[in-house]
Amino acid sequence: MNRRSYRLEELAHLVQGEYFGEKDFQISNLASLELAQNQHICFVNGEKYLAQAEASDAGVYIVTETLKQQLTQKKNFIVVDNPYLAFAVLTHIFEAKILQRGIESTAKIHPSAIIADDAYIGHYVVIGENCVIGANTIIQSHSFIDDGVEVGKDCFVDAHVTITGQAKLKDRIRIHANTAIGTEGFGFAPYQGKWHRIAQLGSVQIGNDVRIGSNCSIDRGALDDTILEDGVIIDNLVQIAHNVHIGENTAIAAKCGIAGSARIGKNCILGGASGVVGHLEITDNVTLTAMSMVTKNISEAGTYSSGMGLFENSHWKKTIVRLRQLADVPLTQITKRLDYMQAQLESLESTLKLRK
Template identity: 70%
Template sequence: MNLNKKSLEDLARLVQGECIGQSNLVIQGLASLDAASAQNISFVTDEKYLDKALASKAGALIVTQALQEKMHSHKNFILVPNPYLAFAILTHVFEKKHHDVGIESTAQIHPSAIISDSAYIGHYVVIGAHCVVGDNTVIQPHVRIDDDVEIGKDGFIDSHVTLTGACKIGDRVRIHANTVIGGEGFGFAPYQGKWHRIAQLGSVQIGNDVRIGSNCSVDRGALDDTILEHGVKIDNLVQIAHNVKIGENTAIAAKSGIAGSTTIGKNCILAGGCGVVGHISIADNVTITGMSMVTNNIYEAGSYSGGTGLFETPQWKRTVVRLRQLADVPLTQLVKRLDHMQTQIESLESTFKLRK
């Protein structure tokens, strides 16, 4: 039974939008334009989806006023400036909530740990000495929380997560399955042909409203702490090495790797598969496009790309041959050739002007 039924008017109020049409229409959930039924609400963000919207069976649509004026076949709307943001807000209305509180019988908790009465501790959770778990935080089964770890309020720690290294986690933080926070950083000193382990003495500090996906690693610092500031969003399968600092509201997509002691600014975006070398800094408001390799400091905001775009295989093979040929030509010869070509172009331009 769906306990989250809402009237169209109630939903409009939640997103501070204008309700148009049947205000008492009962909405049972969100759905895509293609899959929506008369009991669902969907959203439209752009005119390129107009045909789909007109064909949709959704009972109501979240749109801008400009889009609503082009949809005479639909009668029920919520008008907002940003339909995608309104959709994001309403997902929380229809999300299945975890309402259990208390500690399951199979959990093992050190007597010195402080667990809020409103928290939930699932089966087979292990919590070490002097830990803190805040109000309304949910710890799913099989989580391991080592000594001196602190977790704020309204958090969600998914199954098989390990929190170690005395890490400190803020409020409203979500950490998904199989992620390790505070594990040992990759630190070794080379000497006489051997690698000598460096004990990692720092920790991890995670701010409020951070989200970390599944199968991620955030390593503790070697001396100072690894820091994720408020609002950072991390996708699945991301590696963040020791002593990295990530600024507020930066988002990092799947399969990216950040090497040690790198600082990334605020409001940055790293698309999927990016690699960042260690000991560099990236300014605020920088976007790195997918599969790029960042090897130097970035001092100015903007979008940066690396790597080579996709070719058909035969064309790619020809391109590689040309690149190898260029590599065999001394730079001075290339410069001379370019200068000669420039002279020829200027001569042709002069000739064309004289003929006119």
């Protein structure tokens, strides 16, 4: 059974902070500053939130030492260097845990599969031949784990997930509902006006501490494997094509599409609805702002953008007209006009100097 409340002193210890106030004060949950009640704990992540904190009814505040000194009307605190990080740690304390263990009677498991004694296999789960499910891993109802798939320890596989293609998943991986991993990549050879299917012979390898959102698709490799390294986090509705390689701790927001054989480095951030063309490489520490389209290699770290920001509709229409007009003007004509203007400016500057 999940525990319902914690003392102030306990929570301070869990986040390696220092408590001030009533050490036995009981806290039942986290809450926002706006909606918190006396039994709740909130975090204050900067001076711009001080007014909200002063008006809040929360019983405890996670703050820095500087912020604590400014909240003179409050009495219960946990003081840390990074309130947001402390908040992140405490979300796991109050998160509802799945405590069931064992195999539900409706699950269908091949006799050759190896299932850890403390794993949980939910209703109507199918686990194929020679699969391995590690210690303390949870697989929710109606998921399909195909032949030869290996799932490590402390993993969470939500309902209606498909893992196939002999994929190999390491430890502490979270996969959310309706995601498919290891399914067939989009590979076809054109010949005489028809598309000829290429059988996908590779697999998928997923490292430790990877998070994959709902309704994602991660294709198996055509020959080599599709690889997600340790610490990769992926939002909902993301497509990762065959043979893609994603480096450690890269974050990919919703509705991104990464085409086949693209290679993305470590510690990158792909903003929502960004696209990456196949067979190119993005170096480490690159950020793509939302709706960017990468059509060539990126070899230097930094922030990159493409597309056009939002305009009021009438302004947008005028801009499109101008862009079309610009496209109709030959580039050589524009270059000649600029050269002429530059020559005129230089002539004017020379005349002014002579007059002086």
